[in-house]
Amino acid sequence: MKRFMETNTVTHNLMSFSGFKSMLIFSMLVHNPKTYEEIKQALEENEYLKETVSIDTIRIYMNSLKQAGCNIKKLHEGRTVKYYIDSHPFELKITDKQAKSIIKVYKAISKSIEISDFLILNDFFTKISAYITNEDLKTKLQNISPLSNINAEMVEELIRYTKNRNEITILYNAKNSGKKKEIDIVVDKMSISNGKLHIAGYNSEYHNYSEFLVSNIIRIISVNLKAPKLVLPEFVVQYEYQKEDNASFQPFENEIVLEETDTHVIVEIKSRNKFIIMQRILSLSSRCRVISPDNYKEEILGILKNMKEGYFEEQ
């Protein structure tokens, strides 16, 4: 080895040439199809080997690689036959425990990361699921992201348009009506709620702020890069929340705490989407009372009464 360090030449006394050639052929063929001629040429040109080998010898190495656990596949390109290693004994293996831990970490962080992080994690999960043998865990990891089964390129585009608040036209599969329709929207915000990716913005057809499921967007038809950037109306609601035990109140991103005592907080929530505010208020149920504005208070009370009636109508 000392001599090799000095002269950069190898001899049979120094190393196993067949071991070296095996590694060289292996590394050439891992997911990279090559013909016998190309392998032969690479062995001849290698700075340590500079050795002419016959096709028969290469065949023996290929058999040996198979015996060592490599799955060698053929690829026909016209009359040319190429070979590549599809799988081998040194593949990364993600154990069931590791997969479960990945899922646990993902669940812990999923409420505090950006949409762009969801996007890269989704791609990553798709990639590494190939190294998980347990089919259930593989499926779970592939589907855990709210972005699974959504076109990643489209999500990237939407992120960009949302940053710029562009006006876009989308072809939307409105499952409610069962119809596909074109919708113009000045995109404002992307968010994950109820385990799904949504995009919200000002809908110029209905003149309201709406939220759309990204999974229902068939495609983006056009982008109006010069669209006037609208100042979108924002709803502001104040509510009083009775604090739960000694736990601190955790405001959402779109909320600010105006006042706080040991037992109560007064919170101001802002959103361009009334529906989001309504969902937040209802989820806090009997701990939460809308203070202002009065018309919104009435609206919430109306919804609660409808909910109650719903229970007795069908009894």
Next chain:
Amino acid sequence: MKNNNSKINNGCLNIFRFLKLLYDDKADYCSVYNIFKSDIIDDDSKIQDEKKLNNLIQVIINKYINSLKVFGIKIKKEKHKYKLNSSLYSIEYTLKDIKALSILLSAGNNIPDENLNKDMKNLKENMLLRMNNSDKNTLNSLISDRDFSFFYTDLKAQIKQCKEYCSDNVILNLMYLHRNKEIRIKCKPKEITYDVKTPYLNVYDINKKENIEIALPNILSMEVMPNRTASKIENTTTVVYKLKGRLAKIYKLKEGEKLGEAGQDFITVINSGEPFDKLFARLMRYAELCEIISPKYIRAEMINLINETIKLYKEK
């Protein structure tokens, strides 16, 4: 005479057996020695002198190690064990893949769960072993960039304690604060789950036969009861609810949920295992598009919750 289809090169098999041991972190000297010993014993010219045999095998091992080194694979010997420091091949990762891995590893480091930390550490080592140097450097710099250290720092000791109770399969006498009242329950701790900033202990309330999720800061005391859990099988309450209108068409079933009936304009969902507090909060959000069907006492509780909320507006 063997044809080329059945001829095998022993040098190839030996180096791959050696590499397999290295990849599995099982390349102790004895195992490596045995690869090459069987090769010599198979040979016609058997060597009787054990010392000579050992010397010869050591020379052969050195030759194969040199092959690895000349090929560019770094290996080192630690406590009679060979360890792989670089790989025969590398998996192609994009910058986005490395960023995703860095997010998971950084966050994993900050979750106070020893088993999880160990799993993530092993995952990291296995992935680093199959990564080229440039990707390794990128990963290490990205890990240090991500800061999830705000996670649960004050509660590490309590989390550890709860974790032990979960794995020991014990029954607890647990006291916690709920709506400013002290509640005592006899329960079986199941697992710890994590929210953005709060860890929760999920327990099975033995008397009420329901799952409860308790924020760790709300736990006032925990006492292990002398008898251990006899069986892992437990009956959790199943809640059936109906979703109507557009929600019925777009609803995505959650973990622990099954689809019951599916009609023209509604679906029924069979939910089990979701802590009731969380379930009520979620179903309230669906407003009039949701109705709990069974069990009757949960349905009554939901109606009560709606009434209580309405009452807030009438009181003031």
